[in-house]
Amino acid sequence: MSTGTGGTYWQGKALPSVFKHDLLRRYIPPFGGMTGTQAQDRRVVYLDGYAGEGRYENGEPGSAEIALQVASYYRSRGLNLSCFFVEQQARSFVRLQQVLRGYQARGVDARAHHGEVNDVLDDVVQRAMGVPLFLFLDPCGLCLPMDRLVDVLAQRRPQRRPATELLMNFSMMAVRRLGGHVRSPKGNEKSLERFDAVCGGRWWREYFTGGSAEEDAAEAVAAEYARRLKQRTGMFVHFVPVAKHPTWKPVYYLVFATRSPYGLWVFGDAVARARSEWWKTLELQEEQEEPDALFSTTSILRPDPSVVEKEAVPIIAANLERLLQSGRAVKLVDHTLELFGQYYGQVTEPAARKAVKYLHSEGKTPSTGIGGDKTRELIVQPPTA
Numbered sequence: 020m021s022t023g024t025g026g027t028y029w030q031g032k033a034l035p036s037v038f039k040h041d042l043l044r045r046y047i048p049p050f051g052g053m054t055g056t057q058a059q060d061r062r063v064v065y066l067d068g069y070a071g072e073g074r075y076e077n078g079e080p081g082s083a084e085i086a087l088q089v090a091s092y093y094r095s096r097g098l099n100l101s102c103f104f105v106e107q108q109a110r111s112f113v114r115l116q117q118v119l120r121g122y123q124a125r126g127v128d129a130r131a132h133h134g135e136v137n138d139v140l141d142d143v144v145q146r147a148m149g150v151p152l153f154l155f156l157d158p159c160g161l162c163l164p165m166d167r168l169v170d171v172l173a174q175r176r177p178q179r180r181p182a183t184e185l186l187m188n189f190s191m192m193a194v195r196r197l198g199g200h201v202r203s204p205k206g207n208e209k210s211l212e213r214f215d216a217v218c219g220g221r222w223w224r225e226y227f228t229g230g231s232a233e234e235d236a237a238e239a240v241a242a243e244y245a246r247r248l249k250q251r252t253g254m255f256v257h258f259v260p261v262a263k264h265p266t267w268k269p270v271y272y273l274v275f276a277t278r279s280p281y282g283l284w285v286f287g288d289a290v291a292r293a294r295s296e297w298w299k300t301l302e303l304q305e306e307q308e309e310p311d312a313l314f315s316t317t318s319i320l321r322p323d324p325s326v327v328e329k330e331a332v333p334i335i336a337a338n339l340e341r342l343l344q345s346g347r348a349v350k351l352v353d354h355t356l357e358l359f360g361q362y363y364g365q366v367t368e369p370a371a372r373k374a375v376k377y378l379h380s381e382g383k384t385p386s387t388g389i390g391g392d393k394t395r396e397l398i399v400q401p402p403t404a
């Protein structure tokens with residue numbers, strides 16, 4: 020199983036990375052902002068465990084430089100995003116170090132380790148004692164064994180505060196490939212065993228021994244992986260599909276895990292915005308590749324965000340109405356997943372406020388949804404009898 024980035028990977032950003040990086044760029048700052056007060060010295064530890072080169076050859080920032088930019092921004096505001104980067108490939112590590120030097124010279128608290136993330140993880144967790152910790156794990160192939168993740172997330176950092184969050188690449192290409200090994204009499208047992216460890220057992224093999232189509236089996240494995248991670252860590256776990264093309268299957272899922280209702284809320288908003296960036300970049304790429312085309316895939320397939328929001332508002336309002344049936348006031352951020360339902364990660368935060376206004380206009384809540392706090396802080400009252 021390949022673990023490196025060969026060929027053209029670092030020449031320029033592929034579409035899945037556009038989404039991944041936009042999401043990181045949008046989510047790391049509020050994570051720092053929301054959790055920075057949980058440590059006395061306003062320190063937040065950030066680990067990019069599969070950091071790569073840090074910057075593309077065309078100058079665009081990779082995941083490491085995105086974190087360094089956030090750290091640099093925060094430094095001037097009194098928050099210390101203490102960054103740890105790990106990279107296994109010697110050539111990539113050298114380039115990563117070059118990127119780091121520029122930021123270290125400006126006082127950013129960052130260091131890089133040449134080697135395996137597994138060997139560094141315990142040290143980083145130790146250094147994050149008493150402060151919030153964000154783990155970004157983005158391998159090209161298989162991610163860390165589930166027991167290892169559970170050890171960090173549930174055994175060593177089981178508390179809500181200081182916060183612990185995870186964003187991890189779960190490769191569907193790897194799952195499909197390994198499914199092929201299960202089905203083939205010549206399947207490589209060593210690779211299968213590695214994935215057993217990733218999944219925390221051999222359970223996933225059964226999905227490929229039944230009669231289901233390969234893609235259905237792979238999707239079922241991803242869903243079951245999410246369920247198990249949620250069960251074993253007690254965290255909210257959300258899977259975000261990332262694809263190369265609107266009609267293709269995801270190349271990977273980004274697995275997000277948090278214990279914070281605020282994290283969940285802000286992440287959903289960031290996903291919807293990053294999705295928009297993905298479409299914009301696809302459109303741009305299409306224009307460059309086929310400038311004379313009459314119609315682009317994007318113009319045909321892209322869901323109009325305002326139409327999606329229009330559809331979403333009454334559904335979110337109905338979800339809210341259901342929550343209010345308890346007879347108690349509902350603080351929006353405490354019910355993110357029930358509130359947004361199928362539109363979580365599809366629409367941005369303002370859709371929730373519009374839903375409150377919609378419900379009010381229907382006479383189903385005395386709360387107007389006007390003014391006041393941030394949308395997520397809105398407290399919506401049940402209807403008066």
Ligand SMILES: C[S@@+](CC[C@H](N)C(=O)[O-])C[C@H]1O[C@@H](n2cnc3c(N)ncnc32)[C@H](O)[C@@H]1O
Nearest residue numbers: 022069070071081082106107108135136157159
């Ligand atoms: C998908 S790339 C990372 C891309 C980067 N996170 C970004 O978004 O800009 C994965 C990187 O992980 C490195 N790698 C693979 N296995 C590793 C391991 N066990 N520990 C640390 N790095 C590893 C590879 O050499 C490769 O550079």
